[in-house]
Amino acid sequence: MAEVMGFQKIRIVLVETSHGGNIGAAARAMKNMGVSRLYLVNPAEFPSAQATFRAVSAGDVLEGAVVCSSLAEAIADCSLVIGTSARERKIPWPLIDPVTCAEKTLEMNHQGAETAIVFGREDRGLKNEELQNCHYHVNIPTSGDYSSLNLAMAVQVICYELVNQSGLPLPQESWDQPPASAEDLNHFFEHLERTLVQVGFHDPDNPRQLMSRLRRLFYRINPDQMEMNILRGFLTAINHASSQDTAALPVDNTKE
Amino acid sequence: MAEVMGFQKIRIVLVETSHGGNIGAAARAMKNMGVSRLYLVNPAEFPSAQATFRAVSAGDVLEGAVVCSSLAEAIADCSLVIGTSARERKIPWPLIDPVTCAEKTLEMNHQGAETAIVFGREDRGLKNEELQNCHYHVNIPTSGDYSSLNLAMAVQVICYELVNQSGLPLPQESWDQPPASAEDLNHFFEHLERTLVQVGFHDPDNPRQLMSRLRRLFYRINPDQMEMNILRGFLTAINHASSQDTAALPVDNTKE
Incomplete structure (x- = not known):
């Protein structure tokens, strides 16, 4: 070399x-x-x-x-x-x-x-x-x-x-997963927002900056497709758990 | 610091x-x-x-x-x-x-x-x-x-x-002499050319690339005022020596 x-x-x-x-x-x-x-x-x-x-x-x-x-x-x-x-x-x-x-x-x-x-x-x-x-x-x-x-x-x-x-390129390790697409991310954000509403953490009538902050956070992470699948799977699991447990009280959104 | x-x-x-x-x-x-x-x-x-x-x-x-x-x-x-x-x-x-x-x-x-x-x-x-x-x-x-x-x-x-x-500037040593001006340099080039002719090294009727090459060389040096004075003094000394020694044969310009 x-x-x-x-x-x-x-x-x-x-x-x-x-x-x-x-x-x-x-x-x-x-x-x-x-x-x-x-x-x-x-x-x-x-x-x-x-x-x-x-x-x-x-x-x-x-x-x-x-x-x-x-x-x-x-x-x-x-x-x-x-x-x-x-x-x-x-x-x-x-x-x-x-x-x-x-x-x-x-x-x-x-x-x-x-x-x-x-x-x-x-x-x-x-x-x-x-x-x-x-x-x-x-x-x-x-x-x-x-x-x-x-x-x-x-x-x-x-x-x-x-x-x-000499401009020798850094021996960049190839990432093991392809990056998520913009469409993947938007589907994820829709799913995330639905889930936030479902668990009572997010009120679409009084949204404040919640979704903006979450979008900014996940864009910064620049997730790959497998990470996206993991997050989507997690949201789906939350959806199922929440719909079954109808006795669960809405969580008070005190963060924002 | x-x-x-x-x-x-x-x-x-x-x-x-x-x-x-x-x-x-x-x-x-x-x-x-x-x-x-x-x-x-x-x-x-x-x-x-x-x-x-x-x-x-x-x-x-x-x-x-x-x-x-x-x-x-x-x-x-x-x-x-x-x-x-x-x-x-x-x-x-x-x-x-x-x-x-x-x-x-x-x-x-x-x-x-x-x-x-x-x-x-x-x-x-x-x-x-x-x-x-x-x-x-x-x-x-x-x-x-x-x-x-x-x-x-x-x-x-x-x-x-x-x-x-961090963009800390290099502790550049200040040059001890101010740089020569474009006018200084042009006066020097005129003096140089006169002297080259006087000693028979340069034929204005058949100049080839001599002055171009010398100009390029001295511009690259980017001389300071004291260096300019030294070079001008050297040329003047050559002028005097050459005019007194009228028996000196022209130097054959074989370089270019």
Whole structure:
């Protein structure tokens, strides 16, 4: 399915990552979203047991990772380089959000051109000279109160938006019953009103908003045909029970 | 700023989490996005050193966490309950994506009504009977190849969409220079063309597409006033250098 989505021209570049665990968690986050190409610039711990542990089923992403000795090497063949940045910089750079980052990346990918999305160190992010190798800076919106995301979490959000913006339809579960038709619903409303009158809950001469409210409620539910049958069966059962029990007093309508 | 955004009526519920580290990472992910209310249903390890370690600066979220003995207790006062679900269920339930989840949650929050977003166990998610306590199921789109997100990563994505859909504007860095005007640009293009002719790179009698291409390029850059001054200064320097060095041969225009 990753191939169907076609993220082949997109790479995630992690610069001078300190903790192997973060590399593994990033690899898992990537694979969850169908991104498989990982570049590591001077990782402190790699390969490592922690990386493998946190990658869980994304060991193939770690095995395929390209280790580079400079950012320049990691992005040399890229037509679009987007650097993650949390801080304001001395020289402002075009700043985009993860949605726009995904749009630009997908457009490049569609054209068959390489894109790198670059993530900095856990504690200090990317250096200014690294950020000046980027076409754009991407900033993940936060509450402002505590804006420092874990590295792998940032990878997760950026890669999630790639899937999100690629317009992959949600794997909607098909409903197990066909929906009720407008005619079904109107028959049901007639039956419901008759039954409300029969049990003395509804006075057609003084209807207030009762039927309007009930119609609105059942339209909101958007019932399927089986649900409609269940409700109709319930009303029929009430009809029979009420006609037999002629001694039953009308219920006082105190609700409306 | 979390207060400004007003996520006060939104809680994250983690059901029977096995690993304290995941609770801590979830707390950090929440706080990064301005969500502060954490409910824990029968956590296996809590409080724990791993939770505190992974929470980093979100210790207050852990300290404020409400530990419950059942899901029913954790969601009792909620008007909207959304359960995370990766798997197809026997009885299909209304399935929404994280964007719609955020929209529905923000709408409730705006109305002052409580919403719970419920996350299941690391290995098995939510049980069917738990999912049947939900108005909606939310599914994070994945590549399909490896769809099992880490628990805290799922919390991160869902909370990120809350910020994203709340329409909080990107903290755009103000550009440090005002943009160049159309007139500035036209003066520059005239100066550029004169200079191209002067150095023999451009023949106005045989212009081909040169100026069109250069105009398009500079419009795309959308230069600011200082950049315009720098470019104009550069052209003036070329003008002076070229007029003094009358022996310079015209450069052959082989580019176009």
